[in-house]
Amino acid sequence: MKYIDQYRRRFLGTASAAFTGLSIAPGILLQTVHAKAVDEAVTSQYRWGLLIDTNLCDPGCTDCVEACHQENGIREIHGPETDAQWIRKVTLKHKKTEHILNMPVMCQHCAEPPCVDVCPTGASFKRADGIVLVDKHICIGCRYCMMACPYKARSFIHEKLSDQLPHAPRGKGTVEACTLCVHRIDRGENTTACTQACPNGAMTFGDLKDPQSQISKKLAEHGGRELRAKLKLDTGVRYQGISS
Amino acid sequence: MRFASFLFLLWVIPLHAGELTGPDRDANGNIVPTPKGEACVEPAEVMRREHMNLLLHKRDQTMYDGIRTKRASLNECIDCHVTPDANGKTARADDETFFCSSCHIAASVSIDCFDCHGDRPLDMIKNSGLQK
Ligand code: SF4
Numbered sequence: 288m289k290y291i292d293q294y295r296r297r298f299l300g301t302a303s304a305a306f307t308g309l310s311i312a313p314g315i316l317l318q319t320v321h322a323k324a325v326d327e328a329v330t331s332q333y334r335w336g337l338l339i340d341t342n343l344c345d346p347g348c349t350d351c352v353e354a355c356h357q358e359n360g361i362r363e364i365h366g367p368e369t370d371a372q373w374i375r376k377v378t379l380k381h382k383k384t385e386h387i388l389n390m391p392v393m394c395q396h397c398a399e400p401p402c403v404d405v406c407p408t409g410a411s412f413k414r415a416d417g418i419v420l421v422d423k424h425i426c427i428g429c430r431y432c433m434m435a436c437p438y439k440a441r442s443f444i445h446e447k448l449s450d451q452l453p454h455a456p457r458g459k460g461t462v463e464a465c466t467l468c469v470h471r472i473d474r475g476e477n478t479t480a481c482t483q484a485c486p487n488g489a490m491t492f493g494d495l496k497d498p499q500s501q502i503s504k505k506l507a508e509h510g511g512r513e514l515r516a517k518l519k520l521d522t523g524v525r526y527q528g529i530s531s
Numbered sequence: 532m533r534f535a536s537f538l539f540l541l542w543v544i545p546l547h548a549g550e551l552t553g554p555d556r557d558a559n560g561n562i563v564p565t566p567k568g569e570a571c572v573e574p575a576e577v578m579r580r581e582h583m584n585l586l587l588h589k590r591d592q593t594m595y596d597g598i599r600t601k602r603a604s605l606n607e608c609i610d611c612h613v614t615p616d617a618n619g620k621t622a623r624a625d626d627e628t629f630f631c632s633s634c635h636i637a638a639s640v641s642i643d644c645f646d647c648h649g650d651r652p653l654d655m656i657k658n659s660g661l662q663k
């Protein structure tokens with residue numbers, strides 16, 4: 288219970304803000320870069336994110352979706368209507384130019400997550416490093432978060448499951464979404480299953496707070512937009528090649 | 532034909548010897564499955580009374596702080612306590628021969644851990660062809 292109470296008082300947010308960087312002179316930040324030891328708690332020193340280049344995404348390809356399902360033990364049950372979807376391939380057509388966009392959409396790991404705002408139990412939460420998760424131990428399956436999410440990123444589990452993978456517990460009556468491969472991040476890996484699987488290199492994973500990371504460099508050079516940016520959710524997943 | 536069935540019996544008897552005698556039972560007749568490892572993380576008396584507290588503490592550490600150490604991790608319990616029989620099969624969470632259920636059924640304390648957590652080690656899931 289300690290952790291949930293901490294979250295609810297937003298204690299983690301204020302306590303960990305002190306660790307984000309050491310100021311040696313006004314305007315100069317000293318960034319300490321070191322991998323987390325296995326017994327060390329995550330901190331807000333990192334903010335994990337994805338950058339997706341929609342121009343590189345192939346319309347017919349679903350490699351990222353399949354890799355995600357393989358990685359997290361998501362198996363077909365009753366088909367796409369009710370099965371869990373952690374990533375969806377979305378096609379958008381611009382009304383005026385008729386330009387067609389293809390992109391994978393998953394939980395955007397919002398810095399201001401509406402799913403967390405509406406969750407009555409505290410089960411939806413944001414880790415110090417920006418990853419938004421569901422604590423299924425306290426999720427009551429009310430699905431408020433699914434209604435609140437502007438990206439349709441979450442799935443409800445309708446059926447009794449078995450043979451879940453050790454790193455990805457999932458079960459009937461709870462809600463789930465992309466975890467940004469949190470089990471890999473906690474092992475110190477610097478990639479996700481989807482990023483690795485993309486044959487066109489359309490996805491980049493990394494630390495948005497580290498100016499030297501590949502994702503930050505790409506963002507600095509070419510920019511990257513948030514889906515539904517007007518909602519000001521400060522998403523951790525950014526897209527290139529979209530107009531708004 | 533006869534020789535073939537004799538050979539078959541020779542093969543079958545040792546494999547199923549465990550089934551004939553049944554699983555190990557304690558003085559009260561409750562099933563006591565045999566673990567794989569040499570010693571548990573704590574003595575049996577401590578584990579009997581405290582396993583739920585250890586698991587709860589570890590669960591919150593993993594969930595909120597990303598601390599995935601092995602001690603008191605449910606995955607490690609499963610790796611050690613869910614072992615295949617001679618046919619390569621393991622007891623499933625609902626069976627009275629499953630490590631956790633052997634006690635929990637006897638004590639009439641229901642657990643829902645295995646609604647979400649897999650009830651056998653990753654190797655076994657892979658062997659079943661469900662996972663690459
Ligand atoms: S994308 Fe949806 S599920 Fe993910 S953090 Fe934002 S509101 Fe929550």
Ligand code: SF4
Pocket residue numbers: 405406407408409410411421425426427428429430431432433461462
């Ligand atoms: S379904 Fe679970 S995570 Fe979503 S709002 Fe309800 S209790 Fe919270």
